Amino acid sequence: MTTNTQKTQNDQARGTGTMLVTSASGKTGRRVAERLAARGVTVRAGSRTGTTPFDWEAPETWAPALQGADAAYVAYYPDLAAPGAAEAMSTFGRLAAESGVRHLTLLSGRGEPEAVVAEEALRAAADGVGLTVVRASFFAQNFSEGLLAEGVAAGTLVFPAGDTVEPFIDADDLADVVVETLTAEGHAGRVHEVTGPVAVSFAEVAAEISRASGRPVVYEAVPEAEYAGLLTGFGLPAPEAEWLAALFATLLDGHNGWATDGVKRLLGREPRSFAAFAAATWGDAGA
Incomplete structure (x- = not known):
């Protein structure tokens, strides 16, 4: 006898149906959409300015955007730990269940207690929908494409990280993981924590970029409050700057x-x- 859960997993293993990719113009969404399309999956790329609003x-x-989709990649902006994220996940999960979506893969932040609250809100609201959570470390691409x-x-490189080390993950590796959870069996109900292979400091990051690019990049550690002030100076509203720095x-x-x-x-x-x-990014091959 085949249960509904088994049927869902089997369907996803074959890569059938339509997959919604939220934040499809972002660092991870763009990569996930490209990889799914390369596999012949019908991709619905959801973004503010795309063909799927x-x-x-x-x-x-x-x-x-959810109507008629079989699965979805959920990449919440600005961050799953942001104020209002849990409420958004609750609403999105309910709509996904009502729309007949069978599987969701949620991008979450590693070591973010507030993000776990949002994860649970989605899990509770998306009753009957298979859910995979991918908790990722800080993206390497934040230094080349992001803030x-x-x-x-x-x-x-100015940042409030002191001499802390972090196992930065390449967004390409993360996208490969997400696609695996959307197209292969056995991931419903699971939480995956993904990182790079080794933790390095921000000073080491600056040194690696300097070495690859052939030009000096210096890391400057600043306190949280000073960093929030810098973000405000760049035009970010004070509450958002303070939240982001924190x-x-x-x-x-x-x-x-x-x-x-x-x-x-x-x-x-x-x-x-x-x-x-x-x-690859700043060297001769990536320049």
Whole structure:
């Protein structure tokens, strides 16, 4: 006898149906959508400006994007630990269940207590929907595509991380993990923690970028309050700047300073190191 759960897993293992990718223009969503499409999966790329309108700040866009989808990659913006995330996950989960979605893969933050609250809200609301949670470490691409890219390009990496180490994960490895959970059996109900292969400090990150690019990049550690002030100076509203600085300071207080074997367990290979990422991104091959 085949249970509904087994049927869901079997369907996903064959990569059948339509898969919604939320935040499809973002660092992870773009990569997930590309990989699914390369496998022949029907991808519904949800974004503010794409062919499938989807905006986390506009809940009225969620149900139409979910309608008819068999699975979805859930990448909440700005972060699953942000104020209001749990409420958003509760609403999204209910809509997913009502729309007949069979599986959700949720991107979460490793070592974020507030993110766990949002995970549980989604799990409770998406009754009958298979859920996989992927908890990721700090992205290596944050230095090349994200908040820190401008400073790195100018030669100064300013951040409230002290001498803490972090096992930065390459977003390409993360995307491969997400696609695995969406297209293979056995991931419903599981939580995967994924990181890079080794933890390095921000000073080491700056040194690797300097080595790869051939130009000096210096790490400058600053207190949380000073970093919030810098973000405000760049035009970020004060409450958002203070929340973001507090999030970074919390994440990088040392409690995440060790690597997991999550990528190897799921993909059968080692994740890419930050040194290899830097060489590919800023070296001759990536320039």
